[in-house]
Amino acid sequence: MKITDSVRRLKGVGDKVENNLNKLGIFTVEDLLEYYPRAYQTYDVPVDVSDIIPGKHLAVRGVLHRSLVRIPGGHVEKTAGTLVDGDTRLQLLWYRMPYLRKQVIAGKTYIFYGVVKNKNGQWTMEQPEIYEPEAYEKICSTIQPIYSLTEGVHQKLIGKLVRQVLEEKTLFQDYLPEKLRMEFQLAEYNFALQNIHYPKNQETLTLARRRLGFDEFFLFALAIRRMKASRERSENIHPASDRTWAEQFIGCLEYRLTNAQLRAWKEISADFSGPHVMNRLLQGDVGSGKTVIAQLTLLTAVQAGYQGCLMAPTEVLARQHYESFVNDFEKFYQKTGICLRIGLLTGSMKAKEKRAVYEALETHEIDILIGTHAVIQEKVHFHDLGMVITDEQHRFGVSQREWLFGKGSLPHVLVMSATPIPRTLAIILYGDLDISVIDELPEKRKPIKNCVVDPGYRPAAYRFIENQVRQGHQVYIICPMVEESEFMDLENVLDYTEKIRKILPPSIKVAYLHGKMTGTQKDEIMERFHRQEIQVLVSTTVIEVGINVPNATVMMVENAERFGLAQLHQLRGRVGRGDDQSYCIFVQSGKSESAKERLEILVKSNDGFKIASEDLKLRGPGDMFGLRQSGLMDFHIGDLYQDSDLLQVAGDCAKKYENQIPENLERRMERYMRLAGNDVIL
Numbered sequence: 001m002k003i004t005d006s007v008r009r010l011k012g013v014g015d016k017v018e019n020n021l022n023k024l025g026i027f028t029v030e031d032l033l034e035y036y037p038r039a040y041q042t043y044d045v046p047v048d049v050s051d052i053i054p055g056k057h058l059a060v061r062g063v064l065h066r067s068l069v070r071i072p073g074g075h076v077e078k079t080a081g082t083l084v085d086g087d088t089r090l091q092l093l094w095y096r097m098p099y100l101r102k103q104v105i106a107g108k109t110y111i112f113y114g115v116v117k118n119k120n121g122q123w124t125m126e127q128p129e130i131y132e133p134e135a136y137e138k139i140c141s142t143i144q145p146i147y148s149l150t151e152g153v154h155q156k157l158i159g160k161l162v163r164q165v166l167e168e169k170t171l172f173q174d175y176l177p178e179k180l181r182m183e184f185q186l187a188e189y190n191f192a193l194q195n196i197h198y199p200k201n202q203e204t205l206t207l208a209r210r211r212l213g214f215d216e217f218f219l220f221a222l223a224i225r226r227m228k229a230s231r232e233r234s235e236n237i238h239p240a241s242d243r244t245w246a247e248q249f250i251g252c253l254e255y256r257l258t259n260a261q262l263r264a265w266k267e268i269s270a271d272f273s274g275p276h277v278m279n280r281l282l283q284g285d286v287g288s289g290k291t292v293i294a295q296l297t298l299l300t301a302v303q304a305g306y307q308g309c310l311m312a313p314t315e316v317l318a319r320q321h322y323e324s325f326v327n328d329f330e331k332f333y334q335k336t337g338i339c340l341r342i343g344l345l346t347g348s349m350k351a352k353e354k355r356a357v358y359e360a361l362e363t364h365e366i367d368i369l370i371g372t373h374a375v376i377q378e379k380v381h382f383h384d385l386g387m388v389i390t391d392e393q394h395r396f397g398v399s400q401r402e403w404l405f406g407k408g409s410l411p412h413v414l415v416m417s418a419t420p421i422p423r424t425l426a427i428i429l430y431g432d433l434d435i436s437v438i439d440e441l442p443e444k445r446k447p448i449k450n451c452v453v454d455p456g457y458r459p460a461a462y463r464f465i466e467n468q469v470r471q472g473h474q475v476y477i478i479c480p481m482v483e484e485s486e487f488m489d490l491e492n493v494l495d496y497t498e499k500i501r502k503i504l505p506p507s508i509k510v511a512y513l514h515g516k517m518t519g520t521q522k523d524e525i526m527e528r529f530h531r532q533e534i535q536v537l538v539s540t541t542v543i544e545v546g547i548n549v550p551n552a553t554v555m556m557v558e559n560a561e562r563f564g565l566a567q568l569h570q571l572r573g574r575v576g577r578g579d580d581q582s583y584c585i586f587v588q589s590g591k592s593e594s595a596k597e598r599l600e601i602l603v604k605s606n607d608g609f610k611i612a613s614e615d616l617k618l619r620g621p622g623d624m625f626g627l628r629q630s631g632l633m634d635f636h637i638g639d640l641y642q643d644s645d646l647l648q649v650a651g652d653c654a655k656k657y658e659n660q661i662p663e664n665l666e667r668r669m670e671r672y673m674r675l676a677g678n679d680v681i682l
């Protein structure tokens, strides 16, 4: 067997299973081995009912004195049973599993595995796994993997297939020389694979994770270094030396650019007149003012006679940029008489509208095109594209390269990023790009006032919100779910909107926004929010990136404990974008002290990188696969924030051993580049 073989080679994989595995992105044996568990379960020694500890995964031993019964009522079919031990009773509850009533026999001893919660005043274990004592014995004191699943692929199947491959002892040769492994304290590769799937104990799991995380970062860093070394910087065929429009534009702004913005602009502007095409990263924390730099850049390209294009990661954001560009360049026109023609192209536009945009681009009747990535890649032909601005999640891969360069236009490229990463790490990750950093917020900005509260604070929060709206401001409320779920007791956008409409006076317009709405519906809501026709927007995290409504001054996050801190930091970045004092209310449901402590980090700091890194320290390495930070450069295991030390090690190692690494690593390098969202970077 070779690792590049199809999973079809494995015992137990026929057409149907293969198809289902493919849905999970598993095509080859290697894909399967790198389909790492999303979490682990520790199967401890069983306890008696009287010894249960709520809130923890537990194995409880007990005899059901009566058969399981059906619980009437509710939307979902329920089956229940009760374990009794002296005065303590534990209710066992299963949803949609009526067959258990026949399988589980009264009078027999079982082990029930799950989390004990207080449900309506009763200790309850929901959806417990059921084991006969002999079966439990086999897994007792082990750490078992939990894989993400899809229809037709269950835990046991993946486990069985993975074991089958792991038994092939000769499958992998560690490509890292032993000397290097020793120097950087890295486990051997086969050991790591074995222990990431079936850890012997917590310690071997930590070692495995470190090694495999290292591999991802190392090969990625190596690929970036090789690319940088091998790439001959293309010639600058779109020089632009006249800055007068940009200077006029700066003169028309209602605010002064910060020193950091001016510095970034100077660096970008120097690229325009340099000998090589621009390939630059513009990095700045939330709300630091990257958009105006993008405007200056595009304006300068247009002044030199070229077209420019700005690609946004979502439709909502593309439209928002479009509206603000049209607005800002209209003001510019009023003051200077210089007219820029802006176009919009998104997936949800009608075919006829799109055709009109294609035509206008070819005939150069549009100077700046704003759109999403999806549409821009296909049928678009520019007359002379000189400048492309994109975001970090969409650095260009092979297909986009064809699109960009196939037409011989060789434009400048500026990549924008709001991910707060220290420069040393940015150099490893973006080593192929020049880097400009906006490390300063506009001077008039007042720091956001934050608080972490429990749900009992809501009435006061609503009064506060009402007050802010009376003063002309707007409010976001974030819920983790779109609609109610019987499995998770979390706030959801639809019910919350209904509830808060009743609580707030009718003059306050409340609307909702979530990812299941169509593009047009979302646009409509966002436009109305921009126009201040909506004062309170209840939303999922769809508004996480980029939304800019400076009039919004309150962000209330329900079930804040459910989110990663980096994500909460991005969310919080939606307020505090204007001169007014802004507020962020994190509502923590549940009493967990550690969750509160985590959220307090946000209250204390506004430094995105520090926040994400502190988060890890608090949670400790035991929670390695817990809440991931928001998904920039999704490596399988490595997380930029949690593993920043490892990234640094991998970067150092790539630098030091660049020329001593075996030749045949190309395939794997490419693999990790693709993983991180970059086929091959320009």
Ligand SMILES: Nc1ncnc2c1ncn2[C@@H]1O[C@H](COP(=O)(O)OP(=O)(O)OP(=O)(O)O)[C@@H](O)[C@H]1O
Pocket: 255, 256, 257, 258, 261, 284, 285, 286, 287, 288, 289, 290, 291, 292, 417, 418, 442, 443, 545, 546, 547, 548, 550, 573, 577, 578
């Ligand atoms: N120097 C400045 N002084 C005052 N306000 C500014 C300055 N620069 C930008 N702004 C304003 O700050 C707000 C945020 O800027 P912008 O939308 O460019 O942020 P961003 O860097 O793109 O942030 P994010 O990554 O969160 O989208 C905008 O309303 C913008 O007009």
